[in-house]
Amino acid sequence: MSALLAGISTLTLARWQFAVTTVFHFLFVPLTIGLSLLVAILQTAAYRTGDEAWERATRFFGKLFLVNFAIGVVTGIVQEFQFGMDWSRYSVFVGNIFGAPLAIEGLLAFFMESTFLGVWIFGRGRVSPRVHVLSIWLASLGTILSAAFIVAANAWMQHPVGYAIDPRTHQAVMTNFWAVMTNSTFVLEYGHVLFAAFLTGAAFLLGVAAWHLRRGHDTAAFAKAARVGVVVVLIAAVGTIFLGDSQGKQMETQQPMKMAAAEALYDTTSAASFSLLTIGNLSGNPIFQVRVPHILSVLATNTWDGQVEGIHQLQAQATKKYGAGSYVPVIWLLYWTFRIMVGLGILLLALGAIGLWLMRKRRLEQSPRFLRFAAWMILAPFIANSVGWIFTEVGRQPWVVYGLLKTSNAVSVISPGYVATSLIGFTAIYTVLAIIEIALMIRLARIPEAPLSPAEAEAAPELVY
Amino acid sequence: MFAVTASPSGLEQLWFALIGVLWLGYFFLEGFDFGVGVLLPFVARDDVDRRVVINSIGPVWDGNEVWLLVAGGATFAAFPLWYATVFSGFYLALFVVLAALIVRGIAFEFRHRRDDARWRRAWDRAIFWGSALPALLWGVAFADFVHGVPIVAGGAWTGTFFDLVKPYALLGGLATLSLFTLHGATYLGLKAEDPVRENARAVGQRLAPVTFVLVTAFLGWTYLSAHAWHHVGLVPPLLPILAVGVLAAVGWLIGERMEGWAFVATAFVVLALFTTLLLDLYPNVLVSSVRTSYDLSIVASASHPYTLKVMSWVALIFTPFVLVYQGWTYWVFKKRVGRPGRVEQPTEA
Numbered sequence: 176m177s178a179l180l181a182g183i184s185t186l187t188l189a190r191w192q193f194a195v196t197t198v199f200h201f202l203f204v205p206l207t208i209g210l211s212l213l214v215a216i217l218q219t220a221a222y223r224t225g226d227e228a229w230e231r232a233t234r235f236f237g238k239l240f241l242v243n244f245a246i247g248v249v250t251g252i253v254q255e256f257q258f259g260m261d262w263s264r265y266s267v268f269v270g271n272i273f274g275a276p277l278a279i280e281g282l283l284a285f286f287m288e289s290t291f292l293g294v295w296i297f298g299r300g301r302v303s304p305r306v307h308v309l310s311i312w313l314a315s316l317g318t319i320l321s322a323a324f325i326v327a328a329n330a331w332m333q334h335p336v337g338y339a340i341d342p343r344t345h346q347a348v349m350t351n352f353w354a355v356m357t358n359s360t361f362v363l364e365y366g367h368v369l370f371a372a373f374l375t376g377a378a379f380l381l382g383v384a385a386w387h388l389r390r391g392h393d394t395a396a397f398a399k400a401a402r403v404g405v406v407v408v409l410i411a412a413v414g415t416i417f418l419g420d421s422q423g424k425q426m427e428t429q430q431p432m433k434m435a436a437a438e439a440l441y442d443t444t445s446a447a448s449f450s451l452l453t454i455g456n457l458s459g460n461p462i463f464q465v466r467v468p469h470i471l472s473v474l475a476t477n478t479w480d481g482q483v484e485g486i487h488q489l490q491a492q493a494t495k496k497y498g499a500g501s502y503v504p505v506i507w508l509l510y511w512t513f514r515i516m517v518g519l520g521i522l523l524l525a526l527g528a529i530g531l532w533l534m535r536k537r538r539l540e541q542s543p544r545f546l547r548f549a550a551w552m553i554l555a556p557f558i559a560n561s562v563g564w565i566f567t568e569v570g571r572q573p574w575v576v577y578g579l580l581k582t583s584n585a586v587s588v589i590s591p592g593y594v595a596t597s598l599i600g601f602t603a604i605y606t607v608l609a610i611i612e613i614a615l616m617i618r619l620a621r622i623p624e625a626p627l628s629p630a631e632a633e634a635a636p637e638l639v640y
Numbered sequence: 641m642f643a644v645t646a647s648p649s650g651l652e653q654l655w656f657a658l659i660g661v662l663w664l665g666y667f668f669l670e671g672f673d674f675g676v677g678v679l680l681p682f683v684a685r686d687d688v689d690r691r692v693v694i695n696s697i698g699p700v701w702d703g704n705e706v707w708l709l710v711a712g713g714a715t716f717a718a719f720p721l722w723y724a725t726v727f728s729g730f731y732l733a734l735f736v737v738l739a740a741l742i743v744r745g746i747a748f749e750f751r752h753r754r755d756d757a758r759w760r761r762a763w764d765r766a767i768f769w770g771s772a773l774p775a776l777l778w779g780v781a782f783a784d785f786v787h788g789v790p791i792v793a794g795g796a797w798t799g800t801f802f803d804l805v806k807p808y809a810l811l812g813g814l815a816t817l818s819l820f821t822l823h824g825a826t827y828l829g830l831k832a833e834d835p836v837r838e839n840a841r842a843v844g845q846r847l848a849p850v851t852f853v854l855v856t857a858f859l860g861w862t863y864l865s866a867h868a869w870h871h872v873g874l875v876p877p878l879l880p881i882l883a884v885g886v887l888a889a890v891g892w893l894i895g896e897r898m899e900g901w902a903f904v905a906t907a908f909v910v911l912a913l914f915t916t917l918l919l920d921l922y923p924n925v926l927v928s929s930v931r932t933s934y935d936l937s938i939v940a941s942a943s944h945p946y947t948l949k950v951m952s953w954v955a956l957i958f959t960p961f962v963l964v965y966q967g968w969t970y971w972v973f974k975k976r977v978g979r980p981g982r983v984e985q986p987t988e989a
Contacts (some may be wrong), residue, residue, distance in 0.1 A: 245749035249742040255712045259727025270720020270944040278713035278953050286962045290969055293699035348944040458654040572829045589727040597735040604739055637980035638691045640752045
């Protein structure tokens with residue numbers, strides 16, 4: 176092991192471990208947040224109308240929701256503890272502030288989510304139909320609340336507020352909890368993440384329903400689900416894009432280097448154009464580029480001729496302020512993750528808009544090309560969510576807490592062998608789980624829900640698991 | 641170090657106590673979940689019985705596990721240095737616990753999704769090992785907290801993985817593994833119908849004396865080791881003596897089919913065992929095996945009063961709701977779980 180690890184630092188391994196476990200965890204979490212809300216909507220429709228088709232849609236997507244939920248939960252346990260394992264110096268530095276939302280998330284959100292989901296899974300026929308519907312709404316509320324606290328913790332790393340540095344211990348200590356929870360970065364980031372989660376759930380709902388509609392399975396149930404999917408995809412895409420755009424402008428004032436790196440903009444420019452595509456390298460002398468005039472200035476400053484700061488100037492400013500060192504993140508990674516995220520967001524907006532247009536024309540179920548497109552678009556939000564987080568986290572480097580603590584000073588003082596062991600271990604477990612989960616998901620997603628006899632629908636199932 | 645001599649403030653004491661309560665809640669609740677998982681191969685003879693066993697904790701295991709997440713989060717917020725030192729120091733052990741909890745949680749949700757004997761057998765193994773390993777390792781970890789780990793000033797770790805697996809800690813691990821399993825047996829006695837109920841009774845009766853020996857030895861060693869003599873609450877050692885006394889009665893209670901009392905008894909022993917360890921630990925959060933002056937104290941690891949005050953208000957307002965609705969779910973699912981009148985027999989059985 177040690178020979179293999181020669182030259183690989185604890186820092187590098189710990190960063191890879193955080194990237195692997197967090198990206199994996201966040202494949203499942205947005206689908207959990209989105210689908211719990213959508214299943215709640217489907218079940219409420221079933222409860223209100225008494226229509227068996229809504230009932231079947233609820234059971235079908237409820238089953239897929241639970242398979243996904245389980246992985247989100249168990250990979251979340253790792254998130255709660257790996258700050259202490261791999262980032263102990265970070266944990267000591269930020270614990271006063273960062274720990275509080277994490278603890279509150281558990282108390283307010285995780286208990287609610289897990290307890291009421293237990294009631295929902297096992298409660299059919301044991302609690303009244305009204306309480307059963309209420310339980311999925313409360314589970315959904317739990318997921319929405321949990322996102323609030325974890326995003327508040329992340330927003331503090333992006334833009335620290337409400338703190339002071341203890342001169343004796345050199346820890347960041349909280350001076351204003353309200354400021355932490357109303358951080359301007361948090362408000363936009365939370366909205367963006369939440370809408371993206373609803374978008375993930377809705378694109379999944381629409382895509383799976385579209386797959387069945389194209390094959391003529393249970394059109395009554397799947398047409399209903401597809402319509403809910405279209406409406407939510409459209410609303411959520413608009414919300415995600417609008418808030419993402421506001422975040423861009425905020426980033427220009429709070430983390431200008433992230434914006435400059437996203438654009439590979441080396442020198443401060445007024446009336447800056449937006450690069451759609453670059454071939455060659457991103458060093459400032461590309462071989463081939465497609466650029467749209469003025470758009471970068473509009474994105475970053477909301478004005479036609481606004482000035483956008485360049486990497487060279489920002490690096491010089493940062494050296495003056497924080498001392499020698501590189502303050503430039505990995506430019507190619509930021510450039511491409513940003514473009515993939517934005518591109519997929521626009522595609523999803525198109526999915527919602529075309530879907531709505533077809534719905535108005537009453538041709539949604541008879542448009543095989545749209546249905547095929549919708550089925551493929553299931554993948555889009557997962558990719559966009561991942562690259563979005565990679566963009567914002569890598570873009571903050573070299574800082575782990577912006578302007579206060581560098582990532583290289585945050586890592587635990589432990590042997591790289593330990594981190595390598597757990598990195599390999601988690602990667603192996605997660606890979607196996609991903610294969611099993613995707614296979615199971617596809618298997619279950621392909622079988623339409625069979626109707627229940629009235630007797631079955633009334634009775635409580637004796638063995639659920 | 642100056643921090644060792646300073647005594648904790650009221651707020652710091654409160655948060656040490658609250659985190660203690662969170663761990664106690666976790667071990668009381670997930671203790672029987674672990675026990676049920678360990679007993680899975682021993683109390684069920686076919687797939688339907690195994691499903692009865694799993695369904696007995698089905699609606700509640702996830703909520704029970706949240707106690708761990710809240711304990712972890714609260715430790716992070718209230719005692720950052722404790723959180724950072726323990727989890728980076730117990731690195732490999734914690735990795736094993738996390739991996740175990742991952743496969744176990746997935747197993748509950750995935751096992752029933754396919755009616756295939758090989759698929760189900762694989763998840764049954766995941767449930768067994770995913771329950772047994774944490775049940776063992778939490779005992780090892782808590783024993784290490786009180787008996788000392790190789791830390792020097794400021795919680796810096798100087799040892800290796802093997803410093804964590806000394807005889808005392810191993811005894812602690814075996815004691816909790818055995819106790820949680822017994823706790824799971826009394827839980828199944830309350831929650832399952834025959835034949836699982838009857839099988840759990842038989843296993844419980846055989847396991848009770850073994851658990852008695854292990855827990856008595858562990859508590860005795862804890863008490864007789866030098867540290868215990870200095871600490872409040874352990875002189876006189878009422879709690880450990882009560883724990884051992886109650887544990888002595890468990891076998892008899894199971895034999896007399898006093899299922900409710902048997903469960904109360906194992907719950908009491910779980911709570912008393914971990915309370916003893918926490919009282920032994922106070923006013924430290926982690927003992928150094930290198931030198932007493934390196935002990936990590938409550939005062940040295942605590943957050944500032946402002947954070948603790950904010951957290952106290954949040955806990956004060958929201959904890960009652962959590963207790964009420966979590967308690968309510970146990971009431972909703974109070975019925976015993978049994979073999980259904982009409983369930984398709986899977987291929988294997």
